[in-house]
Amino acid sequence: MMKKRSWFAMGLFLAAIVAADQITKALVRAKIPYGTGVQLLPGVVQLTYVRNAGAAFSMLRGGRWLFLALVVVFFAVVALLIRRKALQKPAELWALAAVGGGALGNAIDRAVCGEVTDMIEPLFMQFAVFNVADIFISCGAIFLVVYILFFDREKQETRGGYEHRG
Numbered sequence: 044m045m046k047k048r049s050w051f052a053m054g055l056f057l058a059a060i061v062a063a064d065q066i067t068k069a070l071v072r073a074k075i076p077y078g079t080g081v082q083l084l085p086g087v088v089q090l091t092y093v094r095n096a097g098a099a100f101s102m103l104r105g106g107r108w109l110f111l112a113l114v115v116v117f118f119a120v121v122a123l124l125i126r127r128k129a130l131q132k133p134a135e136l137w138a139l140a141a142v143g144g145g146a147l148g149n150a151i152d153r154a155v156c157g158e159v160t161d162m163i164e165p166l167f168m169q170f171a172v173f174n175v176a177d178i179f180i181s182c183g184a185i186f187l188v189v190y191i192l193f194f195d196r197e198k199q200e201t202r203g204g205y206e207h208r209g
Contacts, residue, residue: 045136053137053140054140056137056141057141060145060175061144064144064145064174064176065148067174067175068160068175071090071160075090075091076092077092078093085166086166088165088167089166090163090164091172092160094159094160095160095172096158111153114150121143135195138183140183141182141183141186142187144176145177145178146176146180147176149177160174161174161177
């Protein structure tokens with residue numbers, strides 16, 4: 044059972060993700076003309092102001108209301124799983140707070156602007172331009188999957204992942 048202080052810290056973490064995401068997006072919109080970039084580390088990364096009306100890599104372009112609905116469903120499912128005590132482990136909850144903070148940051152953009160502001164462009168490889176929210180969504184999801192597959196002994200035992208010796 045998590046303590047109230049832990050829930051509060053997790054809420055602050057989620058809020059900090061949303062704040063960092065929204066601040067960086069506002070700065071990019073205010074300081075960088077649309078479609079142009081400013082190098083941060085030459086040959087490595089630059090800030091390029093673009094907009095994305097879809098999901099990752101512009102998939103499902105124009106699905107603004109679908110994405111907003113999915114965020115609501117995500118938070119409802121997580122709340123239900125927490126209430127039913129199916130999600131209790133701190134690692135799972137922190138990972139979902141990261142995903143939730145990123146999802147909320149992008150949802151704010153979709154609700155207010157109709158599309159998401161992206162700005163981080165890797166120069167050392169062909170890759171989509173992304174934002175702070177995307178980093179937390181991706182890292183939180185990857186961490187959650189790795190945790191469940193390799194570190195959550197309880198789930199591994201129910202899947203037959205360990206040999207039981209008596």
